[in-house]
Amino acid sequence: MRPLIGLLIILSLVLSAGLLFAEDQVQKTNPPSQAEQHAAAQPASAAAAPAPKLDTGDTAWMIVATAMVMLMSIPGLALFYGGLAKRKDSLNTMAMTFVTFCIVSLLWIFYGYSFSFGADIAGLIGGGEKLLLRGIGPNSISDLAKTIPEYIYVVYQLTFAAITVALASGAYIERMKFSAWMLFTILWFSFVYIPIAHWVWGGGFLARIGALDFAGGTVVHINAGIAALVGALILGKRNEKALMPGNLTLVVTGAGLLWFGWFGFNAGSAVAANGIAGAAFINTNTATAAAAVSWMLVEWIHSKKPTVLGLASGAVGGLVAITPAAGFVNITGAIIIGMAAGIIPFFAVAMLKPKLGYDDTLDAFGIHGVGGTLGALMTGIFADPSINEGGKGLLYGNPGQFLTQLIAVGTTVLYSGIVTAIIFMIIKAVVGLRVETEDEIIGLDESQHGERAYNL
Amino acid sequence: MRPLIGLLIILSLVLSAGLLFAEDQVQKTNPPSQAEQHAAAQPASAAAAPAPKLDTGDTAWMIVATAMVMLMSIPGLALFYGGLAKRKDSLNTMAMTFVTFCIVSLLWIFYGYSFSFGADIAGLIGGGEKLLLRGIGPNSISDLAKTIPEYIYVVYQLTFAAITVALASGAYIERMKFSAWMLFTILWFSFVYIPIAHWVWGGGFLARIGALDFAGGTVVHINAGIAALVGALILGKRNEKALMPGNLTLVVTGAGLLWFGWFGFNAGSAVAANGIAGAAFINTNTATAAAAVSWMLVEWIHSKKPTVLGLASGAVGGLVAITPAAGFVNITGAIIIGMAAGIIPFFAVAMLKPKLGYDDTLDAFGIHGVGGTLGALMTGIFADPSINEGGKGLLYGNPGQFLTQLIAVGTTVLYSGIVTAIIFMIIKAVVGLRVETEDEIIGLDESQHGERAYNL
Amino acid sequence: MRPLIGLLIILSLVLSAGLLFAEDQVQKTNPPSQAEQHAAAQPASAAAAPAPKLDTGDTAWMIVATAMVMLMSIPGLALFYGGLAKRKDSLNTMAMTFVTFCIVSLLWIFYGYSFSFGADIAGLIGGGEKLLLRGIGPNSISDLAKTIPEYIYVVYQLTFAAITVALASGAYIERMKFSAWMLFTILWFSFVYIPIAHWVWGGGFLARIGALDFAGGTVVHINAGIAALVGALILGKRNEKALMPGNLTLVVTGAGLLWFGWFGFNAGSAVAANGIAGAAFINTNTATAAAAVSWMLVEWIHSKKPTVLGLASGAVGGLVAITPAAGFVNITGAIIIGMAAGIIPFFAVAMLKPKLGYDDTLDAFGIHGVGGTLGALMTGIFADPSINEGGKGLLYGNPGQFLTQLIAVGTTVLYSGIVTAIIFMIIKAVVGLRVETEDEIIGLDESQHGERAYNL
Amino acid sequence: MKKIEAIIKPFKLDEVKDALNSIGVQGMTVTEVKGFGRQKGHVELYRGAEYDVSFVPKIKIEAVVPDNMADKTVSLIESRAKTGKIGDGKIFVSSVAQVVRIRTGETGESAI
Amino acid sequence: MKKIEAIIKPFKLDEVKDALNSIGVQGMTVTEVKGFGRQKGHVELYRGAEYDVSFVPKIKIEAVVPDNMADKTVSLIESRAKTGKIGDGKIFVSSVAQVVRIRTGETGESAI
Amino acid sequence: MKKIEAIIKPFKLDEVKDALNSIGVQGMTVTEVKGFGRQKGHVELYRGAEYDVSFVPKIKIEAVVPDNMADKTVSLIESRAKTGKIGDGKIFVSSVAQVVRIRTGETGESAI
């Protein structure tokens, strides 16, 4: 009960601060938000900025894409992570993703969408004019998605926010208090995800300098990966450090659902049923396959056996790395990014982690942080203007793009790293971070929820 | 073998009665069915009743929505229920949903679609002119869904019928004969689902008095919930009354797939890729999240721990309650309905059930019956004409709507309750209701199917 | 390591042979590929061969359909097969499907698409002009799919290739070396799948004689089924011959995902969101339900109990049999095909297999080979020109169609059977076919991957 | 002290346990085991083909009791676990030299 | 030789095992069991309703040791498995007539 | 009567069981256990990192036999379960005071 009360207090504070700030902003008139990342994903003819008009085909695709990205969290990620957790921690691991999706779903409606995608304020944050979706109705269409109902765009973006937070949990499981995790969700979503989403996609300063991030390399994966690393360091090591997957059939199931849903994530980021969506789709599938195979081969050589977990991990690594690049690179770029994404995260996980000694339970940093960085930088190299005129990489005569990508990555790493650390300090003070050692040994399913995954 | 023969006889009787009745009806000319619930979900411009013309975007969305609702049954509901059942009853529980989907799929083609959506006869039942889909071809378009192939509309409605029957099984599992369940499927589908679907959606008398039910609060959830309660009372208590979930990872997986599929259920009920679909989508997600969180918080206070099953149950409660309201209410309405749907069904399940003493194994009544009623009534309060001009609730100056909703709920409860009781009596007489006590203790997987879920 | 090296060598040989051959072909100018199977699935008005122009509705549907067919492999088939395997072999079984999807994803981009769907050479094989997708960009549209981005069409066809190979694994599991399986994937995909796909769908000789195969009865199911049979014969019997499903809840889950994804497979084969897609959709659902029920009833009579595995097997049998017929037959045809598909494969599996004595672990031949043949032949009987003017069967006055179907089936059986046998001989020579007996007894999860599915 | 080890049919567990409790045998330890015996496993029919499952799922109950309780315990288990059909199981009795209750350090009969 | 059979709380397994290893008891066999005793299972709250789970998950450790090691082994297990709370479990000691090491065919104490 | 308890490698179960049947030992009870011994578990490599799994999965066979069958049973198990590699397992023999067949109420050797 105590942690519950703490949680509720924090929640009200965040909420009222947000609303006050909003009241303040709504007074001023803001220029319409800049054409941004996703607009760049539209074909050339769209550049003439036609009046927003609903297209049933685009709408059909984006409704489904939104549902697909939702599926990535529950049950996709919940299964992928839940199956990798020890048997006695699997439900708690699934609950972390589940509760995060629910909390973010509400906060996104309350203030997340407005502060991320409201009219830009100084390149830093969105305005408060859309708090609680004020002014949005069934006929509204956003400037950022000119052919679909704004309602769909709101939920589409919501699903990205939710999974980003949930991804970080992979580094914290098997020891973190459930109440601490909920508090983390509220704070990190509010103070880390929202601003970065605004910077890159909402017309903020990273959008203005031209950083390319098709579907979320920086906003989602680097961001979550850094939070994972910092959090794992502050939380400290688990009592039993082994990775002892409770149920690998769930992991394969989760990986499959993630792959499926990721088509909504990446191809959906074209915000239309068009050729860019097609390019993002084929690049996603190709890079994922390349990464799964290359992870498996490296593992076969390095550890003597090809594992199913390796195939699944490689696939996720490939999905992560192709995310920022999906709508910008050509098929050769996708193959190269995919191959790199099967090899570099493998070594991050197998070599770097033991050396640095942090305890990132499910390698959220090794796969999302490293894979996301890889993808963001390689986008700066391989972005092919004949695929998408909105992006031109080093290989196509624009070395500046690589620098821009570096800046975007650096900014995200710094901001996410520092604010995550502060948030962990606050949580430690308010409800505490870790469960008791005995509760950890007994398992978090029993100690946090009073449940067991299986009565077999 | 004996029950099998009984089943086959009943099936032939139902079939021939249906066909005879149909022959009779086809003679008369019926006026085209009234514009109904779903038509109301179309935007204003559609009111001019344009000629039916296929729209590829709407068609794309509705094809996928149909597949998504199919997924809700197999494996969605099968997993949700199968994981909650005792280990030794999990396959039987899954088989109940599986076989029901198959049987209803066939009967819907034979006579279900025609009697539900055929030309209205006296407000009570559809005509027989579409038996075995007579007259429907690849180019047919129904008046009720003017931009998509009628074939898709037929299967879309089929998936609703199938899951409604399957939902009731949650109250009967761990003791009911498999043959009795199949007989129940045939009879209840024919004599309860079909008429109520016609009354509300097929131009019947509840449609005419203006009852609002966007995606199935009365037809699906109240209907199944009452059948669950009545059936549980007649079946009597299980030998071991505990809820002892065999595999909660399946429950989370099932809940996720239900949530995903429910977007097809609710947003698909706009029968178009438009802003109403967008509203239904965002309301569905919001209410579900609110209900999951509120169930978890109430449980945390009431039972000292937040459970994963609580999160999943709350989510399903939210999905149920928002179903009739999804395309009518605004976002505030969705939040309030969601919060109520996490709290009221919780107390129905935790307090009411023990007091009344019926043994509803998986709380099909507590969640679907209570949640559905809640949603149907709150639709009468919160329906906001600025979201959908087809619905105006008490809060927007139309107190009569609440009364209409009460009538619709009352009619459904009465009709479903009485006919379900009669059907159970018939089944008892024909094949018997319950398995032997020893078979119940050994488990229904072994005794009904000769299988075990796991050989671990 | 040794098998790994063998694999890599073979891969490079296949690759370089392909590329050389391609270089050769690209010189010559090829006439555009014939209008084929899928074109026939377009409504009459399309016959005037309008200029390719992207339609957002068709594109929306085909993007999703592609994702749905991907889901059929991972996790759909992986779960269906993995749950049926013995506990100790379940991960290996899942890995076979997983790795095949990845390998085929890459090879399809490298040369598969080009040799299957490139400009026809002598009715036998496609040209090399599209190797590595040369010349295809976001704005490309294929003549075979005139309203969607070619990128989507490429991946859509890819998902068919991948699952076809994976289907055969059902006959080989619980004894085949993982390296041998990977080699099989490379060779069989290259030398069996690609040519047959070209013959039927890529404008090859079977397309020219007018063989009807809406979504893959010959190319996918007969082809995989024959490979399953031939491979099972050459591999020999397992040490423990029983079918001892490790986890039937996974089987039900997999069956549900297959059913769901199959709507993408069959209705997607209309390559448009239109009435033919609607017909394929309703036929698919109806035949599947009919097959599940009829398998269950036959089993009930034959083996005294209706099993969950029977329901699931019948459903898959129905999905297989309706595949070639889905967009050609009317609803009565679908019901008859479905009923036959629940009965004939059952007897193939229950009677024929024990008599002939081959050890097809999961009945890939009995279900896909027999069911596919059934469907292909019945398409020749029931194809109804009022559903799709592209197909006219024996019942509608065109007995020649049945003969044509027989030729297509025979050709596929012969070619697939012979080349599969040769490929198995090559694999035996290069890396060997079977694991050691002790490794087989210990289980392939442990011996091939060093993993266990469950740590429960 | 005696250790009573009974192999019984799983669905008889609750009945046997309640009976033992009623005569004051509070402590027991239960294990899920596979039994091989005269009762010959069963035939499973998957896809119409028969497969022998050679074992039968059984429950093993272990209870250590004071010597003077042993006979009573055995005959109680016997009467409650009996269905009269093949596969009802066996009861084995053997000697235990020492018992320690970990929580208190008590030993001998008072530790049971 | 003596067979030491200890029923302990699952989360104590690692500690007990390491302690036994440290005094030279290398071999042991561990089984997951369900315990019934004074510790009364627990109440699970599903959907607000209470359900008694009558058993408690326990771990059974079996180690056969030479006679002269028996007391030491017992008291070591006792000290390491103890939390002082109800349900800490029991240790049973009984005689073993013969031991064979399958790999070598050794018998008696040298086979342990 | 003697209780023969053998801890063996899982993949030897079928062979041992068939051999015992062949000399007339019809009844036995089998449990899945975790073995700790000289054979040191194994190293699992997940994502390139090594994790020690300290136990090895083993099978425990328990068979109660008449005194005169004990030696034969032991040596048969020994010969069939042997691979010569570490971890082949152990056989323990101890006395059983009484046996009851629940179905018939028979006791002693005739109950086995």
Ligand SMILES: Nc1ncnc2c1ncn2[C@@H]1O[C@H](COP(=O)(O)OP(=O)(O)O)[C@@H](O)[C@H]1O
């Ligand atoms: N000699 C034995 N040693 C150990 N366990 C035995 C022995 N004989 C029987 N059992 C156990 O008792 C169970 C029941 O025995 P079974 O021979 O099938 O029936 P019944 O006890 O009715 O003769 C067996 O499944 C097995 O677990």
Ligand SMILES: Nc1ncnc2c1ncn2[C@@H]1O[C@H](COP(=O)(O)OP(=O)(O)O)[C@@H](O)[C@H]1O
């Ligand atoms: N007489 C007994 N025979 C066999 N096992 C017993 C006996 N008494 C207790 N046990 C086992 O020891 C466990 C702990 O016993 P319990 O009575 O709960 O606590 P405590 O040992 O602290 O008194 C039980 O769960 C049961 O597994």
Ligand SMILES: Nc1ncnc2c1ncn2[C@@H]1O[C@H](COP(=O)(O)OP(=O)(O)O)[C@@H](O)[C@H]1O
């Ligand atoms: N003293 C013992 N008490 C109980 N079980 C033992 C003992 N020693 C060995 N075992 C069991 O026998 C198995 C094999 O023993 P191990 O020392 O690994 O090999 P080996 O028998 O070849 O020397 C162990 O895994 C354990 O289950």
